[in-house]
Amino acid sequence: MEYFVQQLINGLTLGAVYGLIAIGYTMVYGIIGMINFAHGEIFMIGAFHALIIALGLGITTGTWIPVALVAALVGTMLLTPIYGWALERVAYRPLRGSPRLATLITAIGMSIYLPNQVQLLQGARIKTLPPVLQGGFEIMEGGGFVVTLSYLQILIMVLTVTLMVAFTLIIEKTALGRAQRACEQDRTMAALSGINVDRTIALTFVMGATLASVAGMIFLLRYGVIDFFIGFLVGIKAFTAAVLGGIGSLPGAMLGGFLIGLIEAFWSGYFTVEYKDVAAFSILVLVLIFRPTGLLGKPDIEKV
Amino acid sequence: MTDACTHPQTPLLHVEHLTMRFGGLVAADDVSFKAQDRKITAIIGPNGAGKTTLFNCLTGFYAPTSGRLELNHPTRGECLLERMEGHRIARDAGVARTFQNIRLFARMTVLENLIVAQHNRLMRASGFSFLGLLGFKRYVDAETQAVELARYWLDRIGLTERADWEAGNLPYGDQRRLEVARAMCTEPVLLCLDEPAAGLNPRESADLNRLLTFIRDEHSIGLLLIEHDMSVVMGISDHIVVLDYGRKIADGTPRAVRNDPAVIRAYLGDENDEENDNAMPPKVTADPKGGDV
């Protein structure tokens, strides 16, 4: 039971990372109908930005830690979306209206280019952040096993929930959100009714990248180790989360993220750690085959 | 080219109580009608009446919510279309179709489009590619035959000269006729045409009429024709089914339908029931490629 609760907590924090990235996949898919393969790399860049800022401030100990954390968070949320914007501008916008295969290939080209750029600039070896924010509450004990809820995990959950609420509000209440929904429905009509479609799409990428950068920061805090290659696996799993939740659906992405996080945590907790990535992929395949609309997605009847 | 040997009383196609729902929207609501061999049955109705939806159900793109779609193939017997997969409807039941917005293989040549339509026969002749890879004569002969059939239809639609053009580079009207020819190359017993005259000029439209009556008379197959252009509909169809908001509101000969008050009301609204030969104004298709299909 205690072990179960611990895995539950671990799974939820892991799920927060996947969920935040999955929102980016889902939003971009909703608006331009394609998978932004390079989104996982944006997450990786977000983690690097956060690490650079945290180390650059040189305050990873003592009472200044909260300041450093906030600075890293704000910094990565400001710098990383520029990559999201540039990605759309360079790789997607010129190809709007081209055959699907072409867009897919630019997306994959970008997802090869970005990690290699980071590798060249930062080196291939792992980068570490000295542990910050240690300790936590012991919430349960039994059979010699102590369930801890660390401060970090609390921080992660608070951050994630805040962002989710904020973004849901943006999409439901603001003009930008309305423009986004209009573009999802019909881009030509949206353009005719005075919506700046290019800008709306670019902002969607920026929003997705913002969330991914936060996910990167969370990942960095939780594991303390990053390298240029983390975007690949985490990206695929977040994509799985988006598909599981129903691609195109925002609550679905979050739900999918938490589910994937939980599945992964329990899988490694109760079965084998080695095959935990296989579990995620298998879910992806199974969902796509048996329920391509995911849990909360709208059915997508092909128009003939 | 199939010898029709059905009894006159069994219709080629019998649609019974077809209903198709999309969530709350009922695109086809309890539609029943029959279509005969060697006859052109026109399906008309205002925009959004559910005509294309009917075709999509017939050709397996949508699974109907309920209803029975029975096709009596002259040689293969009765087929229940609602239970068949899309490609089997074309292959085994002999139902071919064209699309409201043209779906040619744009980067392939005109001839290739017509050869691809004969895929299943060629596939068998090539021994599922194994014999074909080894260059067996059987396949070479089958391909020659396929080219002959293609040439026959190219002559009918007047594209022999441009057989090696990319289909996407043809003028619009030629693309429309090529799509009809491509469907005919599958050697169907029922040909479903979704607004084949949309976007054509009067001369092209007349050519198309000749092509359709030729197919009906010389190839003895049934045709289902969705059309907004009343001159086409009244000119060549033998039977007309009128849909409005997914429901069948009239069914009969052109003369009967033209004078049916329900039809006039559907097209012109309630207040105007003045009899008029041009009561059903042709839909203005501003953007021929538009439309949701």
Add this chain to the structure above:
Amino acid sequence: MTPRPALDVPAILKEAGLTALVMLGLTVGLVGFRIPDGIGASALETRFGAVAMACGLAFAGRIALILLREKRPRRVLFASTAYAVVVALAQAAPVLFSPAATERWITLRPFDSAVVNGMTVVLAAAFALRAAWMEWRHRRFPGIKERDKAMDAMGARVQRATHFFGPALLLVAVILPFLPMVDRRLLDIAVLVVTYIMLGWGLNIVVGLAGLLDLGYVAFYAVGAYSFALLAINFDLGFWICLPLAGMLAATAGILLGFPVLRLRGDYLAIVTLGFGEIIRIILLNWYQFTGGPDGISGIPKPTFFGLEFKRSASDGGETFHQFFDLTYSPVDKIVFIYYVILGLALITNSFSLRIRKLPVGRAWEALREDEIACRSLGINATNTKLTAFAIGAMFGGIAGSFFATRQGFISPESFTFIESAVILAIVVLGGFGSQIGVVIAAILLIGLPEIFRELQDFRMLTFGGAMVLIMVWRPAGLLAHRTPSIRLSDRGGEP
């Protein structure tokens, strides 16, 4: 001539300034600082010079683009030519000038990395060319439509030229091992290049013809390699028996994977195949009893020439090649033989793809790529047709994998990462979908060049990714893509 409207200088500066600002945002973190490696992090290194240089170049480059847009090429021509020449000289200074002068020239290099400097020179040269074109031809630079036409014509020309230089190329390939300047190292590279040509041709069936984006192609390569190794070691089967078996096993893997996923839309298919590639790798890595885990499998037998081995002395009961033919033993013989094996396999792949294009399946693949819905309405079973493409592609991947296993004598999961799939895909994309000769050219460029010029190695994947993006933006159909009809009516002119 009407006077041209004056340039709106403040607006231009603002636009360029914004570009520089974006560049600043992109570079300030990742370029500006370098995180020290490993645990126990010390202070960050800073590289603000490079950031400033990048922003400056972005500013200048944007101004150049605007000037070109406003049809004022002259200044762009001068400035970018000057830049290209100066940087090129600065880079080449050590070989051109005296040591003292070199000192001074080196300060003119914008960045530390020679490759990055080279890239900026290429970019500047491209600007200069475009400006020169505008200056002297008094013409607008071709728009997308015209460009596409021109590129298609070029693709057609290349394809027609292949009729002549294809056989010549083949001849060179055949006599390659006996050319005077070809040594062992070059021959090894040639074997590698031909392997990738074969993989490229195999993937071209799937991506180029059928339009299915398979990002897990390396999985079939791995299945082939491991099947071969396990069959050869556990059942003591020879190379020529294992090869088709491995191909068949890979094809089966293709069918097993393809069957559930080929109904999916293109981008889902891409990501599922990507996941499949990873699954296979993880399984290989963790199934110790069977695959040896990360240690891999070693001692995979070498191919034999009709039972003759390529060894100094025969194993018991066998005979060696040099003994049989009364030659003196030379270790190069083996590589020459291996080279011919892969050349043969690659040629089989090529003639297979050329033939299958003219068969009903091949045409159906292309038709499916164009419009799946229309295919269904013509009675084509889309799933099965795609499945054949997938399985055939997998088969060639598997055969190439077996060859890889026998050549290396050792395989481990490390050889089968996503990077491999990406490289093969890059070859197909750069060559132009469906273009056989394009694959050859791309493989020579992408595999051969970095092998020969080792300095490029680090930039290899970066360039692949970047090139994939640039080429798709430049021409979505693929660089040299040109489609020749699979059948023509006019060829059959004589008939009634």
